[in-house]
Amino acid sequence: MLDVSGLEAGYGESQILFGIDLHVQAGEVVTLLGRNGMGKTTTIKSIFGLVKPRAGRIMIGGKDLTGVEPHRIAMAGLGYVPEGRQIFPTLNVEENLRATARPGKWTIARIYDLFPRLEERRRNMGDQLSGGEQQMLAIGRALMINPQLVVLDEATEGLAPLIRADIWACLKRLKDEGEAILVIDKNVDALTRIADHHVVIEKGCVVWSGTTREILATPEVKDRFLHV
Template sequence: MLTVEGLEAAYGDSRILFGIDLHVKDGEVVTLLGRNGMGKTTTIKSIFGMLKPRGGRVAVDGTDLTGAEPHKIALAGLGLVPEGRQIFPTLNVEENLRATARPGKWDLAGIYGLFPRLKERRRNMGNQLSGGEQQMLAIGRALMTNPRLMVLDEATEGLAPLIRADIWACLTKLKAEGEAILVIDKNVDALTKFADRHVVIEKGRVVWTGSTAEILATPDVKDRFLHV
């Protein structure tokens, strides 16, 4: 579904990505792992056209979308839950959800069924929500685009343990329903409970890739590339 080959990116004269390769198949959950500052968010920005790649290729179902405008990436079937949530603070919950809605499986009823707390808070403005509620809203907003691939940048960063558990349960349910997911998060133990494959990057390069069984059988991967 998503294919990234040889992706290169820079901010001005500072090169950040040096040939990133990754792919996500329909219905597959893939993680993008690495310490802070290693290029994970830059990879996501480059995939979504928010940062124009310096080289390489981004394709969806074989269609080259390298450097395309973000709205074209969204129309191709990719939905983003960005780092920092970035919900619309002066719109209420329901307005945030409707703002990105496209026809398909996911509608307001479906989002409220997934996150009942959002239904309770549907008239509250975005800036009146807790961090956990904002993350639920960011996920719901992405789902309302009815994407074929959900991309989450820092899925549970800064959230309380109970809210984190809710987010993991949500992603597990989405996988069971056939949603393809690309997720960045630091909680490797939680990710290995439902992800299929893992891509580890270090200083803008892929240094390891493998299945959940392989990463569990290779504990030195976490020691070498993921621990602070």
């Protein structure tokens, strides 16, 4: 589904990524872990063409899409839930969902089934929603692309505990329905309950990768690379 090999990228004269390898198979949930500033978001932005890679290859569905325009990445089947949500503030909930809609199994009715709160707020503008509602909308908007892979950057950052629980329940449901997911979040305990594989980044390099069973069996990984 997604195969990233030897990815290097940066901003101006600063290099941030040094040979990132990352793979997500169909129906698999993979996490991208690491402390703040270690290159996680730059990795995601490079995959989506928002940062031009300096080296390496990004394969999506068997096609080489390294450094192509972001709209072509979306058309190739990647849905993006960015850090900070970035919904359209002057469109209402339903207009936000329709803005990215492509034919497929994910419809507005199914999004409302996944997030009933959005149906209640369907006529509210994006900037009238709470942070949790905005995150639900951002996930729904990504799903309306009917993607092969959903990518979430900081899935639950800044959300209240009850809303976080709703987001984790949503991701568990998506996994159960066979959706492929790549997720960044700081809540390792929650991630290990839904993810199949984990990739840890330190200073722009992959320093560890393994299954959920392996990361639970090696607590030193969290102590060394994930604790502040």
